[in-house]
Amino acid sequence: QVQLVQSGAEVKKPGASVKVSCKAVGYTFTSYGISWVRQAPGQGLEWVGWISPSNGNTEYAQKLNDRVTMTTDTSTSTAYMELRSLIYDDTAVYYCARRGAAAGTYRFDPWGQGTLVIVSS
Amino acid sequence: DIQMTQSPSSLSASVGDRVTITCRASQSVINFLNWYQQKPGKAPNLLIYAASSLQSGVPSRFSGSGSETDFTLTISSLQPEDSATYFCQQTYGRPRTFGQGTKLEIK
Numbered sequence: 001q002v003q004l005v006q007s008g009a010e011v012k013k014p015g016a017s018v019k020v021s022c023k024a025v026g027y028t029f030t031s032y033g034i035s036w037v038r039q040a041p042g043q044g045l046e047w048v049g050w051i052s053p054s055n056g057n058t059e060y061a062q063k064l065n066d067r068v069t070m071t072t073d074t075s076t077s078t079a080y081m082e083l084r085s086l087i088y089d090d091t092a093v094y095y096c097a098r099r100g101a102a103a104g105t106y107r108f109d110p111w112g113q114g115t116l117v118i119v120s121s
Numbered sequence: 122d123i124q125m126t127q128s129p130s131s132l133s134a135s136v137g138d139r140v141t142i143t144c145r146a147s148q149s150v151i152n153f154l155n156w157y158q159q160k161p162g163k164a165p166n167l168l169i170y171a172a173s174s175l176q177s178g179v180p181s182r183f184s185g186s187g188s189e190t191d192f193t194l195t196i197s198s199l200q201p202e203d204s205a206t207y208f209c210q211q212t213y214g215r216p217r218t219f220g221q222g223t224k225l226e227i228k
Contacts, residue, residue: 035217037165045157045165045208045219061216095164103171105153106212111164 002026004034004096004112011118012086019082020115022096029077030054033099035108036070036081038092046092050099051079086119093117123147123211127220135228140196142223144209149189153213156185156194159222160205168207169194201227 007021022034036048049060051070058070069082079096094115097108124147134140144154152172157165167176169185172192182197196203204227209220 037219044221045210047217047219050217059215097165103152103174105151105155105171106217107155107167107170107176108157108165108210109167109170109176111166114164 002098002110004098004110006094006096006112006115009116009118011120013121014086014088014119016086016119017082017084018086018117019080020094020096020117022079022081022112024077024079024098027098029072030074034070034072034079035097035099037095037097037108037111039095039114040089040092043092048081048094053079083117086117088119090117091119122216123150123214123218125209125211125218125220127207127209127223129223130221131224131226133226133228134199136199136201138199140199140203140225142194142207142225144187144192144194144220146190146192146211148214150211150213152188153211154185154187154192155210155212156183157208157210158203158205159208165208199227203227 003025005023010018030053033052035050051058053072067084071080096112126145154172156169159165168179173185184195186193206222206224208222
């Protein structure tokens with residue numbers, strides 16, 4: 001069964017860094033991209049960025065570009081998202097999702113279960 | 122950035138009703154339009170991709186239509202388990218933006 005399994009919740013102080021993991025199970029990791037999306041409490045979905053496990057290419061949301069880094073470990077089929085210099089507005093559930101091509105477009109499926117990151121002093 | 126605007130923001134309907142949610146893009150996204158369903162405390166779940174293609178395993182009462190800037194998600198006969206928030210997403214432009222969501226409640 002294809003699934004993405006994420007790491008557990010984190011509580012961080014402002015200015016700290018957090019690294020969230022996303023382990024791919026049930027498919028060839030390098031055949032699909034991994035996208036990251038976040039959702040602040042009670043809010044909508046915000047695209048954070050994307051990484052290609054096959055070649056390491058990345059693309060980040062402009063507002064986070066200087067604070068976020070996405071990497072992969074193909075030996076363990078795991079993707080990582082690191083966010084630095086955390087601010088209160090970074091409090092959110094962070095999701096990873098498999099990005100695949102379909103019918104000439106892209107779709108995000110499946111999604112990980114989400115990782116809650118709380119920024120609190 | 123391409124702005125995605127959904128309407129309505131919320132609605133209430135009865136079991137068996139036909140429900141329509143619309144999504145408008147600020148510029149053409151061709152057919153690079155997905156629909157997701159999200160239930161409280163859960164990750165989004167893909168319903169429709171490429172504007173009108175039904176994702177495997179999704180009930181056939183869900184359908185999508187539209188192109189360019191105007192898109193529609195239709196539930197032909199509402200079921201109790203359809204109570205959720207629905208999001209559209211464009212994957213044509215960068216960044217990949219989402220609509221603000223439509224919260225659907227069952228009367």
